[in-house]
Amino acid sequence: MPHNKQIIADKITTLKKAAGSHSPSIFTLIERIPELTIDIDACFLSNPYATNLFMQYMDRELLSTKKLRNVLEFYPSQNGVIADILSKSISIDKEYIFIGNGAVEVIQSVLHNFVEGKLVVNIPTFSSYYEFINDKTQVVFYKTSKDNNYAINRESYIDFIKAQKPQSVIIINPNNPDGSYIPYKDLHIIIQSLPEVENIIIDESFLHFAYENKNYDFISYSSLFKEFSNVILIKSMSKDFGIAGIRAGYGVMAKQKVAKLLKNAYLWNSNGLSEYFFRLYARDDFKQEYEYIRKIYIKQTQEFFSMLTQIPCIKVYPSKANFALIEILNGSKNTDFVMTMLLEYGIYTRTCSDKIGLNGEFVRLASRTKEENEKVIQSLQDIFGNLK
Numbered sequence: 001m002p003h004n005k006q007i008i009a010d011k012i013t014t015l016k017k018a019a020g021s022h023s024p025s026i027f028t029l030i031e032r033i034p035e036l037t038i039d040i041d042a043c044f045l046s047n048p049y050a051t052n053l054f055m056q057y058m059d060r061e062l063l064s065t066k067k068l069r070n071v072l073e074f075y076p077s078q079n080g081v082i083a084d085i086l087s088k089s090i091s092i093d094k095e096y097i098f099i100g101n102g103a104v105e106v107i108q109s110v111l112h113n114f115v116e117g118k119l120v121v122n123i124p125t126f127s128s129y130y131e132f133i134n135d136k137t138q139v140v141f142y143k144t145s146k147d148n149n150y151a152i153n154r155e156s157y158i159d160f161i162k163a164q165k166p167q168s169v170i171i172i173n174p175n176n177p178d179g180s181y182i183p184y185k186d187l188h189i190i191i192q193s194l195p196e197v198e199n200i201i202i203d204e205s206f207l208h209f210a211y212e213n214k215n216y217d218f219i220s221y222s223s224l225f226k227e228f229s230n231v232i233l234i235k236s237m238s239k240d241f242g243i244a245g246i247r248a249g250y251g252v253m254a255k256q257k258v259a260k261l262l263k264n265a266y267l268w269n270s271n272g273l274s275e276y277f278f279r280l281y282a283r284d285d286f287k288q289e290y291e292y293i294r295k296i297y298i299k300q301t302q303e304f305f306s307m308l309t310q311i312p313c314i315k316v317y318p319s320k321a322n323f324a325l326i327e328i329l330n331g332s333k334n335t336d337f338v339m340t341m342l343l344e345y346g347i348y349t350r351t352c353s354d355k356i357g358l359n360g361e362f363v364r365l366a367s368r369t370k371e372e373n374e375k376v377i378q379s380l381q382d383i384f385g386n387l388k
């Protein structure tokens with residue numbers, strides 16, 4: 001590596017260490033390493049078309065009307081009021097909804113207040129689920145197998161839980177970082193088989209990408225919550241609505257749990273833009289336009305994945321999310337690959353070296369716009385050779 005590139009590479013490594021089990025944001029990278037040019041952020045997992053849509057509404061309704069001032073100057077509504085707004089969109093009564101400052105706040109509040117004793121976390125996973133636990137909790141890992149592409153095997157999972165007898169379990173569906181997906185009917189069987197588990201936490205942050213038919217429809221988990229009293233749903237709006245910066249997420253849980261959380265905390269934990277988003281989410285005009293771009297994005301994403309499978313020397317794991325887990329099989333290191341992508345092609349990607357349960361040279365690639373995905377494919381062909 002030329003000297004100046006080596007210096008940049010070292011700076012990136014330092015920033016990565018400082019970010020713990022998450023990746024430094026593209027802003028941090030650009031701010032700290034001004035000599036670095038990043039054209040494509042294939043690290044962050046969001047639907048860019050959804051961000052465009054949100055911005056169109058914001059431009060029209062907040063910026064050009066100057067209503068943005070109200071959003072900034074005044075308090076947002078209280079938690080319960082925003083829950084009431086969301087209630088209609090997800091067909092769940094407001095008493096069961098807890099609005100979070102991003103889903104991580106919901107994860108944190110659930111883990112701190114309702115989980116103690118044994119918690120089963122499937123690995124590889126989103127790290128907050130074992131990092132945010134309280135000191136009364138003991139995490140037991142359920143390791144998904146490489147042979148099964150890191151997907152959960154329904155029967156082996158149920159047997160494992162019955163043997164372990166945990167107080168709580170967490171299932172992320174589709175899962176991050178591998179994109180594996182438990183179809184609705186299998187998830188239903190899993191939950192039905194585990195009535196003795198006090199909390200079955202289901203993180204549905206990528207559900208809007210997880211189509212169940214040719215028309216790209218997904219199945220809402222509201223019905224699961226209504227059917228099983230031990231289910232807790234956690235949903236981030238960051239990824240499928242492309243709005244991580246405004247921190248919008250929510251949880252659906254027993255009403256006593258919501259009441260307990262709101263009794264002495266979280267009154268104004270949202271913000272004006274997040275409230276604005278939840279109001280849009282309840283509107284038919286927004287919903288219709290969102291559905292349209294959601295399906296276009298899924299279609300392009302799946303096309304991107306199928307192109308990836310034609311690149312030599314890499315294995316692409318099947319994904320129903322908006323990212324794919326890639327394993328490099330030609331003997332090169334994932335860290336070298338990530339650096340080359342960034343320094344030579346201006347494409348930011350993520351190694352999965354910090355993910356427990358993943359042993360090998362793994363990288364996670366997010367799907368972006370069609371043009372950006374094409375550039376990613378082009379650079380992968382440069383690195384690994386032409387399409388098979």
Ligand SMILES: *Cc1c(COP(=O)(O)O)cnc(C)c1O
Pocket residue numbers: 101102103104105126172176203205235236237238244247248249
């Ligand atoms: C990103 C992510 C979250 C956190 O989402 P925020 O709403 O941005 O806090 C939660 N769960 C999973 C699985 C995620 O990937």
